[in-house]
Amino acid sequence: QQQVKQSPQSLIVQKGGISIINCAYENTAFDYFPWYQQFPGKGPALLIAIRPDVSEKKEGRFTISFNKSAKQFSLHIMDSQPGDSATYFCAASSSGTYKYIFGTGTRLKVLA
């Protein structure tokens, strides 16, 4: 019940296309859902996050869509660029805990 399932494991998208990464969870106590971006040899960096009181959050070309009833959330990267090529992790946590549960990661490659 503590797992966060992330798909796909890898993704190849043409430049200018839309990249979509999905995550699903079981624990209804989760109330914070961040996404992290990691470039090779670097630590992950917080990209965007959402709380379950909203269904969508947009920051630039990055959008999180959140479906509370389905217990799913997804990251959409619009107008994908080669510089977006990285590994993306979703995560979840619940109030009162100090830990984030991470998905297994999606390796995104955007072709020029």
Added chain:
Amino acid sequence: SQTIHQWPATLVQPVGSPLSLECTVEGTSNPNLYWYRQAAGRGLQLLFYSVGIGQISSEVPQNLSASRPQDRQFILSSKKLLLSDSGFYLCAWSVRTGRYGYTFGSGTRLTVV
């Protein structure tokens, strides 16, 4: 502004040797601190977290230990390294209250030979 420092960046150690990785945070007080390990091409495995000086919670039984001798210092140690300890070790911090995500350090690539 807050910064997190992690060193060394790379480390090659023989099997059976000791390990000490250090992480420090600047610009904040009373942070939560975390050690993660990432195997090649894999996800993030939480090893230890700490909510205060001397308070360590272990997530996975293993050959490693952690200590927090000061508020903003977190150390990952091993007395005898195994080949399976190879990986990318990441330190992270978060604020104690509220929810603003983790900030990760730049990581240490450990290769046990």
